[in-house]
Amino acid sequence: MDNTSKNIAIRIKNVTCSYGGKPAVRNASLDVPQNSICAFIGPSGCGKTTLLRSVNRLNDLTEGFALSGSIEINGENIYGNDAASHVEALRRNIGMIFQQPNPLPTGILKNMYMPIKAHYTGEKKYFYEKAVEKLKTAGLYDEIEHRLDRTALSLSGGQQQRLCIARALMLEPKIMLFDEPCSALDPIATYKIEDMLLELKKERTMIIVTHNMEQARRVSDYTAFFYQGEIVEAGRTNDVFFNPKTELLDQYIRGRFS
Amino acid sequence: MKKKMIALVLTAAAVVTMASAAFAASPVGLVIDGVRQNPSVAPIVENGTTLVPLRLISETLGAEVSWNQSAGQATIQTAAYTVVFTVDSKSYTVNGQGKTLLSAPKLINGSTMVPIRAFAEAIGATVNYDASSNTATVDYFTAMSGTLKIDGSTTLQPIAQAAADKLTGMNKGLSVTVAGGGSGAGIKDADAGTVNIGMSSRELTADEKKTLNVYAVANDGIAIIVHPDNPVKNLTKEQAAKIFLGETKNWKDVGGEDAPIMVMTRETGSGTRSTLEEMILSKESVVETATPHTSSTLIKQAVAKDKNAVGFDSIGFVDGTVKAVSLDGKEASAATVIDGTYGMGRQLFCCTKGAATGVSAMFIDYLRSKDCQDNIVAKEGYVKLG
Amino acid sequence: MRLKKYIRDIPKALIYLLSAISVAVIASVFLFIFHKAYPVLRESGVSLFVTGGFDRQIQEAFYSANATPMLEFGFLGLISGTLLTSGIALLFAAIIGIGASTAICEYAPRRVSAALISVVRLLASMPSVVFGLIGIITVVPAVEKLFVTTDRQIEYLDFFQMSGRNLLSASVVLTFMIVPTVVSLSVDAIRAVPHSHRETGYAFGMSKAGVIGKIVLPVARPGIAAGLVLGAGRGIGEAIAVSMVCGGIGFLPNASLGFVNFLAPTLPLAAAIVNKSEALGSFAVESALFACGAVLLIIGAVLSLGAKAVEKKMRRMAGYAD
Incomplete structure (x- = not known):
């Protein structure tokens, strides 16, 4: 990967992940530059999500998970310190969006307050202003400003996902991870979110796992192609898609397998 | 010829007299509910009727006796029946109905003797006479069958339970359940008809006595x-x-x-x-x-x-x-x-809706019988009926 | 053509019929109770709810003739007994129950968790008289040993006779009874919280305790509340277990006694019916006991409506439209 012109926000070095002995990611290495979007693509079950979730150590919640190698964020190996406070601080600074939108079954504003109230105390006014700001960033405010107290479950799927993104932004994360964020949404909602991602990346480092190659081409600066747990090829998105160096990637792009 | 005839007749008469005298003098054995009785005055047979001492029969069968000296009348009361005998009179009544005896009740050595068959049948017992052993058997508490439900006073409950156990032991076809619940419950249940007999350790109120008959069965x-x-x-x-x-x-x-x-x-x-x-x-x-x-x-x-x-x-x-x-x-x-x-x-009571009949009446009679009073009431520490 | 229509209508008619029968049965029970209770309800009026003296009144009623029944009653002692015992039990059961169910679902290893849940479900279905026995054998002697001294007995003899059978013991026994119900339903509610919500919490850097306290329990709140309402209902209606340990006297708590009120005997409504049933022969007593039943129904109805109101408020707080 071309890593000379930019700072590397996330450095993945020789990472092998396994669940109960069965490896899901083998010897993966990748540098993700700052303020860019990196897409993980590849067929199902090839370790994309596993590696993604290793970045905020969410896999630690699964029994039997083991990781060897290192993942450095801003120079520090996040797997070097297993203390709970360290892991919690790590996750605080990384926002994650899941495949299924999952707002809590409570009001929209209450959802927005949740992450910030979990960690900070402050005046309600401050929280409110921040929530409004983030909702605007997510392009959601105009649509729902008149019913901020209503339950989040009354929003459409696309709106819910944008709410989740806005919610994640409340903690001002510098890194954001997206696990197939649009796979459950319709095309229009998808475009709205893609637009948002392009806006967000200006100040954040983002990794997005996607099955949609078009999406990867539209949105990402860098792409890594996974096959059976290994990163077969990685590089600038344009290079990867127009000049695939490996046969596998070539076949995949052509849609020969998925 | 004439002398021989007279001698024959005299002998025959002597024989007959002796025979009948012998008959009249031989004591009749008395078995009540399978237990051979030994009364101080032995039962006798007169005109084919067996007479037994009134005291014995009433104590054993749980009947109350009251004696009217001037009229020479004995009134015997079980829970269900009232029988009135008059000494030396062939008329008697059962629950007011007039009846006639073959042989009148007698006073022998201060004991009133009454006809066993008439009395037993009047109160619903069965009487049999076995000529070969010269024994009269009366079955009253061994001829019970059916189901009895009893509840009420917890004071009376142990007595009733012991009596029930004894009776069901003697009668295969009888089943008795005894429960507690207190005098109030016993009276109410008897009135409602959910039990056959209600037990009470208190006097019934005037209201309650309107529908229930009360029988004292022990002192306490x-x-x-x-x-x-x-x-x-x-x-x-x-x-x-x-x-x-x-x-x-x-x-x-x-x-x-x-x-x-x-x-x-x-x-x-x-x-x-x-x-x-x-x-x-x-x-x-x-x-x-x-x-x-x-x-x-x-x-x-x-x-x-x-x-x-x-x-x-x-x-x-x-x-x-x-x-x-x-x-x-x-x-x-x-x-x-x-x-x-x-x-x-105080007295302890059993009460029934209306007059007691059938097996209920017999159960109450048993509670008042000598067997129960001696072996259950007194034994459990209670006080016998006077 | 016509036959087919008939066949389609039969199940529908049958369902309507059965529903009507259910409603009729329940309604007739209600009507019967209020009908039997009416003499006392009418005679006592509002004072039924604000005055006491039940123990004395029931004696008078028992001795009154059926033609001139004594029908004036004051249930305040009984009502306060019902509300206090159930209220205290509910409070403790909520604390213990929610804590236990959280521990079972979130902290216990899988095998232990499964075993504990089986035990809890078993306890929740145990007949209440067993709890009464436990109360007599363990709770009453313990309370007596810990709190009842001869000096205290003498000191309060004017108010009541102090023994191990009192408000405290009754509340403890009810707590034992209610906890399994609360735990059983709370466990279901907690388990029903989707794993995705927990993941969200962890992804935000919350600790395990934070995820449980700020996400899992709030989302499980409706289910937990249902468990509490069910427990409260059980507590209010419990007759046998309570009658064995409550002391049997409808003592009205006296502010001047402070903590000692808990050591006084009590007589909740349902236990009153059990204890006084021996006196049922009298018409006045019968009407009075049915009146206890009627008041219990009223309390149950109020509880039900209250629970609904709280549920409504919660939904509004969660953002659902009314």
């Missing part, structure tokens, strides 16, 4: 009980009243230790409690703060557990776990209840 005394370690041994009626009315609150005021008197009582509706209130508290209620218990056993246990407790219970329930104080100097015992000197004697 109510003992005032305290913990065995309590030094108080006697209370006057007045002292007892003050204690149960909550006016006396400390044992030292009645000669005991300096300790609070914890009054135990029975729940509203208990016959034992009603009797106590009637006889000692002039119908006032036991003090409101007294701890109520729902059965004879539970109140006794409560007193047995607490050094400072006082309660009341049927004499029959008093055992080693509690101590009965004497009342006005009279010890609480069967003797003082029977001779009337004990201040809190």
Whole structure:
């Protein structure tokens, strides 16, 4: 990967992940530059999500998970310190969006307050202003400003996902991870979110796992192609898609397998 | 020829006379419910009728006898039947209906003798005479069948249960269930018809007597009980009243230790409690703060557990776990209840809806029979009917 | 053509019929109770709810003739007994129950968790009289040993006779009874919280305790509340177990006694019916006991409506439209 012109926000070095002995990611290495979007693509079950979730150590919640190698964020190996406070601080600074939108079954504003109230105390006014700001960033405010107290479950799927993104932004994360964020949404909602991602990346480092190659081409600066747990090829998105160096990637792009 | 005829006739007459005399003199054996009886005056046969002593028959079959001296009339009452015999008269009545005997009742050596068959059949017993053994058998309590449901006073319950056990042992076709629930429940259930017999340890009210017939089956005394370690041994009626009315609150005021008197009582509706209130508290209620218990056993246990407790219970329930104080100097015992000197004697009753009939009547008769009174009532510590 | 229509209508008619029968049965029970209770309800009026003296009144009623029944009653002591015992039990059961169910679902290893849940479900279905026995054998002696001294007995003898059977013991026994129900339903509610919500919490850097306290329990709140309502209902209606340990006297708590009120005997409504049933022969007593039943129904109805109101408020707080 071309890593000379930019700072590397996330450095993945020789990472092998396994669940109960069965490896899901083998010897993966990748540098993700700052303020860019990196897409993980590849067929199902090839370790994309596993590696993604290793970045905020969410896999630690699964029994039997083991990781060897290192993942450095801003120079520090996040797997070097297993203390709970360290892991919690790590996750605080990384926002994650899941495949299924999952707002809590409570009001929209209450959802927005949740992450910030979990960690900070402050005046309600401050929280409110921040929530409004983030909702605007997510392009959601105009649509729902008149019913901020209503339950989040009354929003459409696309709106819910944008709410989740806005919610994640409340903690001002510098890194954001997206696990197939649009796979459950319709095309229009998808475009709205893609637009948002392009806006967000200006100040954040983002990794997005996607099955949609078009999406990867539209949105990402860098792409890594996974096959059976290994990163077969990685590089600038344009290079990867127009000049695939490996046969596998070539076949995949052509849609020969998925 | 003539001499020979006279001799023959005389011999025949002598033989016949001797034979009949022999017949008349040989005692008839009497078996009642499988038990051979040994009355002081032996049963006799007259004109083919067996006469037996009235006292024996009534005691064994649980009947009450009243004797009218001037009219020479004996009135015998079981739970279901009233039979009136008149000495030397062939007329008798059963529940008012006139009937005729083959042989009149007699007075022999001070014992009234009545015809066994007529009497037994009048009350619903079966009589058989076996000529070869010269024995009359009467089956009354061994000819019971059916189902009986009994509930009510927990005071009477042990007696009824023991009687039920005995009777079901003697009768394969009989089943009896005995439950507690208190006098109130027994009376109510008998009135509602959900049980055949209701047991009560208190007198029935005027309202209740409108639909229920009452039969006394035992005597009882109510003992005032305290913990065995309590030094108080006697209370006057007045002292007892003050204690149960909550006016006396400390044992030292009645000669005991300096300790609070914890009054135990029975729940509203208990016959034992009603009797106590009637006889000692002039119908006032036991003090409101007294701890109520729902059965004879539970109140006794409560007193047995607490050094400072006082309660009341049927004499029959008093055992080693509690101590009965004497009342006005009279010890609480069967003797003082029977001779009337004990201040809190009472009767225990069975009641039925309307007049008792059939197996219910026989059960009540059994409770009053000598067998039950001697072997169950007295044995359990209660007091026999007078 | 016509036959087919008939066949389609039969199940529908049958369902309507059965529903009508259910409603009729329940309604007739209600009507019967209020009908039997009416004499006392009418005679006592409002004072039924604001005055006491039940123990004395029931004695008078028992001895009153059926033609001139004594029908004036004051249930305040009984009502306060019902509300206090159930209220205290509910409070403790909520604390213990929610804590236990959280521990079972979130902290216990899987095998232990499964075993504990089986035990809890078993306890929740145990007949109440067993709890009464446990109360008599363990709770009453313990309370007596810990709190009842001869000096205290003498001191309060004017108010009541102090023993191990009192408000405290009754509340403890009810707590034992209610906890399994609360735990059983709370466990279901907690388990029903989707794993995705927990992941969200962890992804935000919350600790395990934070995820449980700020996400899992709030989302499980409706289910937990249902468990509490069910427990409260059980507590209010419990007759046998309570009658064995409550002391049997409808003592009205007295502000001047403070903590000692808990050591006084009590007589909740349902236990009153059990204890006084021996006196049922009298018409006045019968009407009074049915009146206890009627008041219990009223309390149950109020509880039900209250629970609904709280549920409504919660939904509004969660953002659902009314």
